[in-house]
Amino acid sequence: MAKFVGTRARSKEGPRHVTGRGLYTDDFRLPGMLHATILRSPHAHARIVSVDAAAALAAPNVVAVVTPDDVRKDSNPFKPGRYAAGLKRPIPEYASAVDKVRYVGEPVAAVAARDRGTAEDALELIAVEYDPLRPVVDVREALKPSSAVLFDELGTNLAWHGSLQYGDIDEAFRSADRVVRETLKIHRYSSTPLEPFVVIASHDAATRRLTVWVTAQVPEVIYDGLREALGIQDVRVIIPDVGGGFGQKIHLIRKYVVLVSMLAIKTGRPVKWVEDRSEHMMAGGHACAQEFEVEAAVKNDGTVLGLRFKEYDDVGGSVGTLTIHFTNKLNNLSNTYRVRNIAMEGFSVVTNKCPVIPNRGIGKPGMCFIWERTMDRIARELGLSPIEVRRRNLIRPEEMPYATPSGNLYDSGDYPGLLDTLLQRLDYEKLREEQKRAREQGRLLGIGVVIGVEPGGRNAARDMAIFPEMKEGPGSGGINGATIRLEKNGTIALHLGSPNCGQAHETTTAQVAAEVLGTSPDCISTTIPFDSDLSPWGVAAANSGNNFHLYDIGAVHGAARRLREKILKLAAHVLAVDAAELTIEDGIVHAPGAPAKRITFAELGRIAYNNQHLIPEDMEPGLQATYYYAFEHAKPNLVPGADRRVRAQFTFSAGAHGAVVEVDKNTGKVEVLRYLIVGDNGTIINPDVVNGQIYGSAAHGIAVALGEGFLYSSDAQPLTVTYLDYGKCSTAETPRIEVVHRPSPSPFTPLGQKAAGEGAAIPSPAAIASAVEDALSPLGAEIHELPLTPEAVWRIANRRPESARRLY
Amino acid sequence: MKKTIRVTINGRRYEEDVEPRMLLSHFLREQIGLTGTHVGCVVGECGACTILMDGKAVKSCLHLAVQADGRELTTIEGLARDGELAPIQEAFVRNYALQCGYCTPGMVLASHALLRNNPDPTEEEIRRGLAGNLCMCTGYVQIVEAVKDAARGLKNG
Numbered sequence: 009m010a011k012f013v014g015t016r017a018r019s020k021e022g023p024r025h026v027t028g029r030g031l032y033t034d035d036f037r038l039p040g041m042l043h044a045t046i047l048r049s050p051h052a053h054a055r056i057v058s059v060d061a062a063a064a065l066a067a068p069n070v071v072a073v074v075t076p077d078d079v080r081k082d083s084n085p086f087k088p089g090r091y092a093a094g095l096k097r098p099i100p101e102y103a104s105a106v107d108k109v110r111y112v113g114e115p116v117a118a119v120a121a122r123d124r125g126t127a128e129d130a131l132e133l134i135a136v137e138y139d140p141l142r143p144v145v146d147v148r149e150a151l152k153p154s155s156a157v158l159f160d161e162l163g164t165n166l167a168w169h170g171s172l173q174y175g176d177i178d179e180a181f182r183s184a185d186r187v188v189r190e191t192l193k194i195h196r197y198s199s200t201p202l203e204p205f206v207v208i209a210s211h212d213a214a215t216r217r218l219t220v221w222v223t224a225q226v227p228e229v230i231y232d233g234l235r236e237a238l239g240i241q242d243v244r245v246i247i248p249d250v251g252g253g254f255g256q257k258i259h260l261i262r263k264y265v266v267l268v269s270m271l272a273i274k275t276g277r278p279v280k281w282v283e284d285r286s287e288h289m290m291a292g293g294h295a296c297a298q299e300f301e302v303e304a305a306v307k308n309d310g311t312v313l314g315l316r317f318k319e320y321d322d323v324g325g326s327v328g329t330l331t332i333h334f335t336n337k338l339n340n341l342s343n344t345y346r347v348r349n350i351a352m353e354g355f356s357v358v359t360n361k362c363p364v365i366p367n368r369g370i371g372k373p374g375m376c377f378i379w380e381r382t383m384d385r386i387a388r389e390l391g392l393s394p395i396e397v398r399r400r401n402l403i404r405p406e407e408m409p410y411a412t413p414s415g416n417l418y419d420s421g422d423y424p425g426l427l428d429t430l431l432q433r434l435d436y437e438k439l440r441e442e443q444k445r446a447r448e449q450g451r452l453l454g455i456g457v458v459i460g461v462e463p464g465g466r467n468a469a470r471d472m473a474i475f476p477e478m479k480e481g482p483g484s485g486g487i488n489g490a491t492i493r494l495e496k497n498g499t500i501a502l503h504l505g506s507p508n509c510g511q512a513h514e515t516t517t518a519q520v521a522a523e524v525l526g527t528s529p530d531c532i533s534t535t536i537p538f539d540s541d542l543s544p545w546g547v548a549a550a551n552s553g554n555n556f557h558l559y560d561i562g563a564v565h566g567a568a569r570r571l572r573e574k575i576l577k578l579a580a581h582v583l584a585v586d587a588a589e590l591t592i593e594d595g596i597v598h599a600p601g602a603p604a605k606r607i608t609f610a611e612l613g614r615i616a617y618n619n620q621h622l623i624p625e626d627m628e629p630g631l632q633a634t635y636y637y638a639f640e641h642a643k644p645n646l647v648p649g650a651d652r653r654v655r656a657q658f659t660f661s662a663g664a665h666g667a668v669v670e671v672d673k674n675t676g677k678v679e680v681l682r683y684l685i686v687g688d689n690g691t692i693i694n695p696d697v698v699n700g701q702i703y704g705s706a707a708h709g710i711a712v713a714l715g716e717g718f719l720y721s722s723d724a725q726p727l728t729v730t731y732l733d734y735g736k737c738s739t740a741e742t743p744r745i746e747v748v749h750r751p752s753p754s755p756f757t758p759l760g761q762k763a764a765g766e767g768a769a770i771p772s773p774a775a776i777a778s779a780v781e782d783a784l785s786p787l788g789a790e791i792h793e794l795p796l797t798p799e800a801v802w803r804i805a806n807r808r809p810e811s812a813r814r815l816y
Numbered sequence: 817m818k819k820t821i822r823v824t825i826n827g828r829r830y831e832e833d834v835e836p837r838m839l840l841s842h843f844l845r846e847q848i849g850l851t852g853t854h855v856g857c858v859v860g861e862c863g864a865c866t867i868l869m870d871g872k873a874v875k876s877c878l879h880l881a882v883q884a885d886g887r888e889l890t891t892i893e894g895l896a897r898d899g900e901l902a903p904i905q906e907a908f909v910r911n912y913a914l915q916c917g918y919c920t921p922g923m924v925l926a927s928h929a930l931l932r933n934n935p936d937p938t939e940e941e942i943r944r945g946l947a948g949n950l951c952m953c954t955g956y957v958q959i960v961e962a963v964k965d966a967a968r969g970l971k972n973g
Contacts, residue, residue, distance in 0.1 A: 022909035025917030026901065028852015028892035028923050035851040039936065202856040202864055202918045202952050251854070252916030252952045285857040510916030511955050527951035700954055704915065707955030729862040731950060739956045740947040744939075 012519040013693050017529055020514040023694030030249045031537070033206040033223045034282055041208070044271050044281035045127040046264070047117040047134050047292060049109035052145075052360035052724030053156065054138035056107060059117060064133035069122040072274040072373070073134065074267060076106045076116065082270060083237045089192040090468055090482040091329045092319040094356070096166035097161045099327050103237060103266035109138070110158050110325030111362050112726055113291030115263065120271040120279050126299025126576040143724035147299065147322045150357050158325060158358045167323065168330050168356040170474055172652060174341075174413035176348030177305075180314025184305035189220045190385045192300040193793040194360070194377060194773070196294060196322070196718040199368050200710055200736065203251020204283035204293065205261050208382050209272035217242040218269055224261050225240075225253040225509060227540055234264035238269060248537040250509035254708075254766075255366035257509070259329055260293045286729040293365030294718055295335040297322040299373045304382050305349070310390055310397040314349035315794045317378055321356045326363035330356045331474060333364065338656040339463040340770070342412040343379040345401040346645055347644075350413055354474075360724040368708055368769040369462075376460040380774035381791075383458075384781065388790075394778070395431065395457060399424060402459070409755065414473075415645040415653030418461070418660045419762070420687055420752040427459060429750050430664040430686040439668065447786055452671040452805070457664065460771035462689075464554035464763025465639055466656030472649040473656075485648050486658075487638045488559035489544025492521060492567040494575065494631035496617055498595060498610030500525065500532040502567075504560050505546035509537040511556040511765065512697040518758070519693055524568035525575070526592030527609065544634055554763025558659060559637055561693065562703060565758040566635030574631055578616060579607050581624040641756045656700065659754050663687040665706070665771045667779040676802025678714055678780055680743035691753045691760030698764045699747050706745045709772025711737040715797035735797075821885040825850070834881040839840035841865040843881035844891060850893035852921045856950070863949030866922035867891050873929035875922075875948070892921035894936035895928065901909025903973070904928045904966045923949045927963045935970045937963070 026524045061073040085100035104115040121127035122774045142156040150165040208221040224230050234243045272279045305314040334354040387394035403410050405422040446453040469484035518529035579597040580587035583605045599605035615622045616631040623629050639658040648654035657726040668682040692698045716735045719727040728734040753760025781791040789804045818833040844853045856862035860878040867876045868890035895902045905929050914920040930945040942963045
């Protein structure tokens with residue numbers, strides 16, 4: 009009977025955050041520290057003719073400047089990452105622009121001064137001569153031969169093109185009763201963490217050791233990036249509290265870590281750089297704008313035989329994360345459906361916009377959007393209920409674990425059950441009647457019901473399915489470590505392989521460790537910050553919410569079990585009983601039936617580190633254990649073979665989402681009247697924590713669907729550089745989200761837990777689109793595109809028929 | 817040219833020389849060392865740097881340090897008394913009304929000020945009252961619950 013897992017527990021991180029005691033990178037101050045600012049390109053596309061920093065360097069209190077020449081001379085380009093593996097020719101990517109600028113806000117130079125104000129003033133003293141080039145704004149324009157080309161080495165803006173196929177797609181289309189076609193678009197957005205990028209670098213010239221404090225999600229990207237770019241082997245990465253990640257703080261931030269480190273090396277002093285909000289909005293990375301041409305091979309009863317789509321990604325002015333949104337569709341290529349024939353073709357197009365990065369779901373919201381919009385379209389064309397069409401195609405619970413055509417293994421789940429519970433809780437039939445009455449009164453009420461999976465775990469080797477020509481395999485599967493120690497005073501200390509960006513690392517790991525060890529969560533402390541000198545490594549430290557819930561918990565669970573064995577062995581020796589007879593309760597080891605035979609964790613702690621003669625001969629002294637967790641069931645499709653089948657991710661949470669909206673025909677404003685999620689996140693360790701992850705990601709997906717996003721002018725100038733421009737939702741606009749749990753524990757994880765993090769951001773854009781289309785259906789309107797801003801919805805709702813338009 | 821200001825922060829009096837262009841948020845963080853006041857946008861849109869000035873919630877990035885001359889400020893570090901969390905802080909902890917913690921100090925102070933003006937707010941009033949404070953993690957559900965919870969405590973306590 010679980011005592012702590014699955015129960016409410018007092019938040020461990022709560023008290024320090026509500027008192028302002030959280031410790032973020034910007035809170036650190038080192039003696040003699042300088043402050044850096046970054047000069048950014050005002051042009052979307054231009055050749056850099058010259059950069060003259062003499063006047064800036066001569067200004068009082070300015071200590072150093074890094075120019076493109078310095079970057080070329082003193083650093084190496086980053087090793088092309090796996091998301092650039094599809095490039096026909098390698099394109100060196102440095103920490104700043106060196107020859108050309110390819111988006112507004114691209115770093116060109118960096119200054120270190122004694123105070124931030126002076127560093128800001130000094131930016132104006134750097135003279136950069138640009139030779140402006142024609143900007144490339146639109147994907148379709150970018151592909152025309154007349155378009156300017158961003159990367160001369162490529163000779164084209166189509167930086168990557170590839171395809172993948174599972175099953176027999178041609179046969180699926182041959183045997184179909186009809187083909188349902190759909191074109192879809194998703195815009196650029198991001199989750200804009202409230203804490204901007206911050207870096208502090210400190211270099212010891214005598215030992216050639218570089219230490220960085222950075223607000224990053226993935227330590228190894230920073231660690232590897234610094235070693236590649238600066239050739240320094242002795243690198244220490246410290247990651248304190250992170251003020252929100254969402255994927256944003258993985259890739260682009262390494263450039264800034266290198267630039268700030270170069271300033272630290274040049275000056276011999278610690279240097280801090282704090283990004284400002286507008287810098288982040290224009291150059292901090294965006295989720296990719298995606299366009300899809302979809303075709304579904306369908307039988308007249310709504311059964312989908314095959315799905316074929318083309319995807320055009322606007323990846324912006326960098327090739328570093330070229331295929332990130334395409335590759336990640338392998339994770340949920342089948343969504344929740346039993347469709348065996350799927351084919352996709354991808355086009356990654358560079359344009360003069362901000363580069364793309366992973367963001368809350370990375371490509372997966374797009375894949376769910378494709379499926380769920382297509383299901384609605386099929387229902388419409390066949391005159392069937394959208395629920396019925398979905399139900400007909402859902403994978404059934406008795407088919408679990410279910411092997412998808414692309415090689416994923418869905419661990420567990422009852423998709424029809426999720427849908428049924430959602431319909432019950434929504435009171436769907438009654439809602440449809442209410443809708444009928446509303447329509448009679450001229451009100452545009454809409455109901456959208458969608459379903460999607462949240463894949464968990466990490467397998468970078470899936471990229472090899474897309475790029476079979478990849479010479480060096482990326483990290484396959486996921487491994488993450490945890491170290492646990494019984495301290496001398498009987499408390500427990502934990503070191504994790506992932507930094508903390510809001511997934512309640514401290515609370516959740518304490519619940520699990522307390523459960524295994526038979527002690528109280530109050531006696532357990534987790535070390536924040538992450539410190540590469542002390543914390544265990546792991547390729548899975550990617551720290552999206554789902555990875556924490558899987559890998560860190562898996563590692564902590566394993567480490568705690570090892571420690572428990574050691575504790576019992578030592579206690580058995582000291583108490584002179586058999587270890588198998590012992591039990592642990594509240595930090596005290598007991599021999600049942602012998603009340604005198606008991607020993608506390610504190611007594612064991614003192615023995616383990618001080619009293620060699622009390623430690624069994626065959627036992628290593630100390631009470632510490634490290635465990636590295638990996639998914640056993642990842643095999644055999646851990647690495648793709650010739651059939652390109654691969655276990656892209658390893659656990660599959662799921663959620664059915666129901667949205668009820670009302671559209672104001674006069675203003676186009678969409679009001680979300682109700683938003684309900686029935687979720688399966690496997691075993692829930694802490695319901696408050698998991699609910700919080702679901703609320704947050706659903707709110708983001710809804711906001712994205714309703715208008716949050718980045719806009720550019722026709723010459724590729726960013727127009728959304730503040731939260732207000734961007735349309736960030738506050739308490740006033742965000743609907744109240746309801747969550748119901750219907751968990752199916754995973755048979756493959758230690759506690760049955762599955763991912764819980766980005767999940768609700770995956771189906772929510774589709775749910776809103778579905779509901780808005782349903783609301784507008786009396787007008788015959790269809791939704792093919794996000795965002796559904798009031799203006800966009802007004803245009804759709806008030807579109808005059810072609811014939812009427814000609815009269816004006 | 818530095819200016820001298822006299823300001824009370826969390827009940828303690830300070831006399832400090834500041835540059836006229838220094839923002840109040842930076843003054844608190846860098847000169848006084850109270851890093852609980854977080855900075856997310858510097859243009860008054862996110863509310864992370866909310867503090868109380870003469871009891872009213874204000875965004876400290878929209879004020880210059882010199883404007884705090886003669887004022888009484890409360891930052892997040894000053895809300896708990898003798899190690900006891902204020903009721904709104906306790907409600908935030910109890911309701912899991914935070915994730916990464918970055919918006920939390922501003923959100924807590926804004927909620928504290930909201931309840932001081934309106935001890936029994938409706939959900940609508942809470943949502944309107946906190947609309948100047950953004951949170952990227954929580955979807956606001958548990959934050960609104962925390963404020964309701966604290967309000968119930970005020971009513972019963």
